[in-house]
Each structure stands twice: as structure tokens, then as C-alpha cells.
Amino acid sequence: MLTAGQKKLLVELKSSLAEAVPEGQISESDYAKKGYHLEVRLDKGGLRRVAQTMLDKRFMLETVTAVDFIDSFELVYLYATYYHQYCRVLTRIRIAKDAQPYSVSAIYPAAIWLEREVYDFFGIRFQEHPDLKRIINPDDADYFPLLKNFGKTKFTDQIDDILC
Amino acid sequence: MLNIKTIDDATINQRVYQLNLGPQHPSTHGVMHLLLTLDGEVVVKIEPIIGYSHRGHEKMAENRIYEQYLPNPARMDYLSGMIFNHGYCMAVEKLCGIEVPRRAEYIRVITSELNRIASHFIGTMDYAMGLGAITPFLWGWDDRENILDLLEMISGSRLTYSYGRFGGVRNDITKEFYDGTRKFIDRLRSRFWDYENLINQNVIFIKRSKEVGVISKEDALAFGVTGPTLRGSGVKYDVRKNEPYSAYPEFKFEIPTRKEGDCLARYQVRMAELEQSVNIIEQALDHLPPGPVRAKVPRFVTPPEGDCYVTFESARGAAGFYIVSDGTRVPYRIKVRAPSFSNLFVLTKICPGHFLADIVAIFGSIDVTVPEIDR
Amino acid sequence: MNITQLPYIKDIYGFLGSDVMSGLVGLLIIAALVPLNVAALVLVERKVAGHIQLRPGPMEVGPHGILQTLIDAVKLLGKEMVTPGLTDKPLYWLSPIIVVAPAFVGFIPLPFSPLVQIKDVNVGFLLIFSFSSIGVISILMGGWASNNKYSLIGAVRSVAQNVAYEIPLLLSVMPIVMMTNTFKLGEIAQAQSGLWFIFYQPIAAIIFFIATTAETNRAPFDLVEGESELVSGFHTEYTGMRFSLFFLAEYTNMVIAAALFTTFFLGGWYGPVLPGAVWFFAKTYFLLFVVMWMRWTYPRIRFDQLMNFAWKVLIPIALVNLFITAIVLKVL
Numbered sequence: 001m002l003t004a005g006q007k008k009l010l011v012e013l014k015s016s017l018a019e020a021v022p023e024g025q026i027s028e029s030d031y032a033k034k035g036y037h038l039e040v041r042l043d044k045g046g047l048r049r050v051a052q053t054m055l056d057k058r059f060m061l062e063t064v065t066a067v068d069f070i071d072s073f074e075l076v077y078l079y080a081t082y083y084h085q086y087c088r089v090l091t092r093i094r095i096a097k098d099a100q101p102y103s104v105s106a107i108y109p110a111a112i113w114l115e116r117e118v119y120d121f122f123g124i125r126f127q128e129h130p131d132l133k134r135i136i137n138p139d140d141a142d143y144f145p146l147l148k149n150f151g152k153t154k155f156t157d158q159i160d161d162i163l164c
Numbered sequence: 165m166l167n168i169k170t171i172d173d174a175t176i177n178q179r180v181y182q183l184n185l186g187p188q189h190p191s192t193h194g195v196m197h198l199l200l201t202l203d204g205e206v207v208v209k210i211e212p213i214i215g216y217s218h219r220g221h222e223k224m225a226e227n228r229i230y231e232q233y234l235p236n237p238a239r240m241d242y243l244s245g246m247i248f249n250h251g252y253c254m255a256v257e258k259l260c261g262i263e264v265p266r267r268a269e270y271i272r273v274i275t276s277e278l279n280r281i282a283s284h285f286i287g288t289m290d291y292a293m294g295l296g297a298i299t300p301f302l303w304g305w306d307d308r309e310n311i312l313d314l315l316e317m318i319s320g321s322r323l324t325y326s327y328g329r330f331g332g333v334r335n336d337i338t339k340e341f342y343d344g345t346r347k348f349i350d351r352l353r354s355r356f357w358d359y360e361n362l363i364n365q366n367v368i369f370i371k372r373s374k375e376v377g378v379i380s381k382e383d384a385l386a387f388g389v390t391g392p393t394l395r396g397s398g399v400k401y402d403v404r405k406n407e408p409y410s411a412y413p414e415f416k417f418e419i420p421t422r423k424e425g426d427c428l429a430r431y432q433v434r435m436a437e438l439e440q441s442v443n444i445i446e447q448a449l450d451h452l453p454p455g456p457v458r459a460k461v462p463r464f465v466t467p468p469e470g471d472c473y474v475t476f477e478s479a480r481g482a483a484g485f486y487i488v489s490d491g492t493r494v495p496y497r498i499k500v501r502a503p504s505f506s507n508l509f510v511l512t513k514i515c516p517g518h519f520l521a522d523i524v525a526i527f528g529s530i531d532v533t534v535p536e537i538d539r
Numbered sequence: 540m541n542i543t544q545l546p547y548i549k550d551i552y553g554f555l556g557s558d559v560m561s562g563l564v565g566l567l568i569i570a571a572l573v574p575l576n577v578a579a580l581v582l583v584e585r586k587v588a589g590h591i592q593l594r595p596g597p598m599e600v601g602p603h604g605i606l607q608t609l610i611d612a613v614k615l616l617g618k619e620m621v622t623p624g625l626t627d628k629p630l631y632w633l634s635p636i637i638v639v640a641p642a643f644v645g646f647i648p649l650p651f652s653p654l655v656q657i658k659d660v661n662v663g664f665l666l667i668f669s670f671s672s673i674g675v676i677s678i679l680m681g682g683w684a685s686n687n688k689y690s691l692i693g694a695v696r697s698v699a700q701n702v703a704y705e706i707p708l709l710l711s712v713m714p715i716v717m718m719t720n721t722f723k724l725g726e727i728a729q730a731q732s733g734l735w736f737i738f739y740q741p742i743a744a745i746i747f748f749i750a751t752t753a754e755t756n757r758a759p760f761d762l763v764e765g766e767s768e769l770v771s772g773f774h775t776e777y778t779g780m781r782f783s784l785f786f787l788a789e790y791t792n793m794v795i796a797a798a799l800f801t802t803f804f805l806g807g808w809y810g811p812v813l814p815g816a817v818w819f820f821a822k823t824y825f826l827l828f829v830v831m832w833m834r835w836t837y838p839r840i841r842f843d844q845l846m847n848f849a850w851k852v853l854i855p856i857a858l859v860n861l862f863i864t865a866i867v868l869k870v871l
Binding site: 032033034035036055058060061062063065067068076078080082083085086088090108109110112113114117121134135136137138145146148151152153154 | 214215218220222223226227258261385386387388390394399401406407470471472473474475482484486488492494496497499501505506509513538539
């Protein structure tokens, strides 16, 4: 159940996000089921505009991740706040396999490492990133581990014997 | 403090040299490699290099069913293994819509808080050891032994727990555990005085921790810092109070904060949190409801399609699980938000301008667990 | 009284000459005392550390772990002496040898009892202090020759620390010299037959204690070998017997420092019932216990705070103390 403060915050967020990224689809989601309040679905771009809006509203960049759907990636940015009553915003964008999104590290320095991790595991190159190199895997690795056609997943034939 | 000289690649002069602190070093908690660029004894640039204990937990999640993945979260942050374990169970329960009985929630809270106390003992006393005081470290481990014995009674393991299950916990607590926890709480309350006299009031300790490694609120927001590191800078944010989960809304406890943002503030926040955890455990033991400890769930859980993000407060900060499911028994993607990952990066901003001896102090006061960063 | 003035020794070995004889006997005493003291101290330190940390310490070897040092010595003797490749070989080899020199020399003027004193050198403690400066050079040599950035940082820190703390050390002993008009340690000890000097000069005693703790690189001033930061400081690259020589020198320096404190401030060999030497060693070991107690209680001081403390706090206080003593001695 959303409190009055949260409802107000959500209304403000929706309006400023709609102003910043008019082409995005902003929808509310059920916190009890999903864990986030607002979902922003972007299509072609707008990551940096969303990030700037979130920073102005005093949200922190909680995490950045990517999901490998076989023919595209989905980049997910999660923002959370501790200055207002709790609120979480999830931003997703579907990008093609060889797309190069812009980095938000100029706005949120936390993104420097988070996006390095995404590059390290998925191979997504970010433009205007100050220091895009491997972070967790060995520096001379030539593979991207979390891709679905690498290693043992249910999409390869190297699957372990799991109780499926 | 000295004026910070930020290093600019065009102006590196011959006086500057590089020193590797780690990966093997007596004072880095785990295999942590800090590449320092020093001018005399003043640090000009610091670059943490991670990845030495990468085990591929997120990849492992993609070829195991949800139940088989249960041991993994505890191995990520082994010092708050119970908290991560329960957090993962919470995430899957949220995805599937399973409701947990009240007694199980209370048991989860008791074991999580015990784990938090154990982790904070290491966090604070490791910081003291980094400064050179070795005795409090051993006293802290003595207290921690009692906790490990207690948790071994009900879960079977001392460090990496796999006690939670989807829908509750594996087995009920025993009378031995109940009595042991009560005795432990009483003993711990009398031990706080020892630590107070030994370190908290020690003039050398205070002089080395005051105004060292100050994290401002803006830096904390920009870098995504959470946990006691954040609360030492004056922001009152604790997932247990701000986004309550499990049985936490039913307990009365406070969130200690300090406003200076230096190493001493973070240390004091952790010591104050120890007391609050003891209060929570006492309240939980007093009002423990009867009932089942595990809800009825199917043997192999099959969440519906969709994604879900669950956050919880580990000893180091706000951790989280982001699970993407495609309707089968095998998760599609599990992403772990490790609080130490964001907390560590703040070092690059606050360290320049300090001495070499302070780097060890700052690193100890941020209290990272390296395997959690590397997963 | 010199040891060769004892009648029977002079009779038996009179044909060799008293100076050579006293030298040989002195050498024997040192050769016996130094390893014994170090052996006892290593065990005492580990036991004290253990009990302060709520654990019993070494218990395996011998009853309650008494023979632990023997086994440690055998182990260290058996270790391979690894010499890293790029080190500066002459300096690397010389450093442990030179660091032991002040340790041995320091035993010469110490007055263990009215009868037992190897030679009552007329410059007394100045001999000990000047040789401890040689120890500083050897630490610098060891740190430089190791070709290791950690060792170099440790060595450079130790030079600055030792040079800074020598000044309060001397300044705190000057009032004693002014009061007794002599440098000879035997006479300083004799002058305390009435009231011990610690009651006359409490401030000087405290400054002397702090300065010698800093000179011997003991906690809380042990950032030279600060284990948390510099792995092992200047003796990171030394293994086996060479490491044990550094160890020996450090513990012997501690014994000499405690013995000096006993001589200057705690009345030397004076004590009610037992013979003088027993009292001397009892007081020395009590002081060593206090030093170890401090090590396991206090964290380490940071380097700039250390230097501030020496130059801005200790030296002014020592100077003021000196002035007050001079004025009081002139007036009374």
C-alpha cells in the first residue's frame, strides 16, 4: 500500500520522466510482486536523460545489469532513493547485439564500475566510458562469460545434468 | 590534511612511484589488490583491482534449479551468509507469491541478527587490527565463537549456511539454541564495557581515526554507498526500516548514525548496531510465536515469467537479488547486488591526499568482503 | 668495583694481566647473558600476548610451553637463507651483522650489582647511545639493500624516528647527570641508596621510557615494521638466521633499555633482602613486562603524529625539565 508521500513522489517522478524522455513508456508496477514501483521502458535511447532526472531527484544508482535474450540484450538500470520514502525505479532498454549505448558515468560515478562489469560479462561496449576494461575476469580473456551460448546453459548442449 | 594533488596524466613527475598493496597482504580482507601511486608517503591515486576470487556465481545460477542454488548466496558474502541465504529465499518467494509463516520469519530474523553481530565483530576488530591493536581482534573472535556454536546447533554449518528454504526455514530451533542465545546475549552485554575501555576510548585509536577518510553525502549518493559506511556520513538509511521486509516491522530498534563521515564514525556506527541487534534478538525471543516453520511449497518451485528485485540489509549494506525467470525450474538470470562493490569504489574518491598508513585504516573502516565483490 | 678486583680471580690468572682477563670474562658474561635473555624474552612475550588475548599462548613444547624458544631457535637455524636476486649483496650481508653490535656493546657498562659490572666505562651511557646510532645505519642498509619498496619505506621511517627520539632520550638523562655529577653508571646507581631518582625526576622518567620505546621500535611506535601496512618493514626479505639476528638485536636492545631505566630511575641494585643482581633483573623484567603490555594494548601511531609528538611535545617538555632541575640544583 502506497503512502501519501510515495504517491506524491510517484506522480512527480512520472511527470519529470515523461518530460525528460517523452518516447519512453512509464508504468507503475506492484511493489509487492515486483520490488520496484515504476518501470520505464525505453526504446532507442534516453538513458542519460533518465539518469540526470534521477540524480536531480536524489536517487542513487543501485545496480546496472544486462540480460541476454538470444537475439537482443536488455539493459536494466535500477534507481533507489533514501532521501524520500522508499521508491525504486527500473529502467529497461532493449538493444541489439552489437549496439553501443552511452554510458551514464558522467552523471553517476558508480556507473564506471557497474558498466565495466556489464562489459566484462556481456561484451556490451559503452560509449564515452572513461575506463572500459575488464574488471572481474582475467585481463586477457577473450570470452564474455554470461552470454547464453557460452559455457553450460540450457541453450547449449554442454548442460550439466540438472533436475529439469 | 594535506592538499589533495589529483594526478593528471600529463603532469606525472619523476617523484611518483607505484606500490602494490596486495593481493597477498596481512591487512586486506581477502584477496584485494590496491594499486597505489605514491608521492613519498602520500597517496596520489588509488586503483582497486578485483577479480581474484571470481567463482562465477551468476553463471552457476543459469544451469541449476532454484533449490540447487540455495548454497550459493552464503558463499558470496561469507560473513553474512545467513542474511544472503534468507534474502535469496525471500526473492524466490516474492516471485512465486509464497507466504512464509510467522514463526519462520521470527527465526529468520533471529539468525540474521546473530549473523550480523558476528560480521560486525569482524568488521570492527579487523579495523582495529589494521591500526595495530591485535588484542581486540582476538577478543572479538572469542565472542564470535559463541555465535558460530549457536548457529551450528540449528543449521549444521559455522560459516556458509544453507538454513533457509523457500517458504520458511529447514528445521525448528531447539531448546538448547534458545537457552544458549539468552546466555549469549547476557554475556555480550557485559562485554561491551571491555571493548569500550580497550579501544573506544583509546587516545591513539581516536587520533588515527578522526577526520580520516571522510565520505560526504554527495559522494555517497553518487557512488551508491549503503550500509554502515553510509550511516557514518549522516544518512539514516537502513533497508530494515526504510523498506521493511520479513518480521522487522514488529520490532522496535533504532538506526544509529553519525554525521562526521570519518573512520571513527563508521566504527562507532557498527558498535552501536551491535547493541541494536542484541535488542532485536531479545524482542524476537520474547515474542516467538508458535506454529509451523515451513510453508507448503511444491518440491520444485516454478515461478511465473517475469522479473523481481528484492533488497535486504546485509552487514555491509543494501544487498539485493534481481531474478529474471522464464517460467521454468531453472532461473534465467540472477543478478546479485553486492554492497561492497559500490562501497569499494568510493575509495578512489576519498583516498588521495592521505598517508599510506591511513589507506589501511580507511579500507578497514569501509569493511568490504572481497568474495562478495567478485562473486 | 671491577670484577677483576675479586681476589681469587686475580690470583689464579694473574699472569695474563687484569685487563685482558676482565675482557675475556666480560665476553663470556655477554655471550651467556644475551642468548639467555632473548630466549626468556621471546617466551615471555608470547605468553604475555596470549594471556592478554584470552588464550594460553604456547603450551605444547615442555610444561606450559617453556621449551618453545629452543624449538624456535632450532627451526630458524634450519631454515634456508634465501637471498633475493637483485639485492645489493655486500650491504645485504652486512646489515644483520652490524645490527647486533650495539646489542653486545650495550651490556658492558651495565651495573648488575656492586660486584658484577664488566667495566665501569667513564662515559657510561654515552657508549650505549652512540652504538645504538650504529644500529640505525644498519637498519637503513638492510632496507635499502633489499630492493623492495616496502623495506625502503620501513627503513626510511626508522631513520627519521630514531633520529627524532634520540634527542628527548639524552635530554631526559641530563638532569640525572647534573644531579650526580658523573656519567658512570655504577656511580649513578650508587647515588640512589637513599631515595630512588624516579621520585626526584618523574617527568624525566616518563620521557625516557617513551623515548626508549621509540628507539627500540616497539609498539606503539613500531610502524617501522608495522605488520599491517608494510608486511614486515625492513626485514621483509630476510629469512632464517639473518632474521633471527634482527630479532636478537631487537630484544637485546629492549633489555638494555630497561636496564638503563632501572639504573637511572629505579635504584639499580638496591633492594631489601635479596642480592643486588636479583633485584636488578627483577626490576628490568618488570619494565619489560610493562613494555609488552603496552604493545598488546595500544594501536600504532601514524608517522606524522609520531614526529609531531617527538619534536613538538617531548623535546619542549624535556627542555623545561632540564631548566627546572638546573635552577633547583643551583638554589638548593
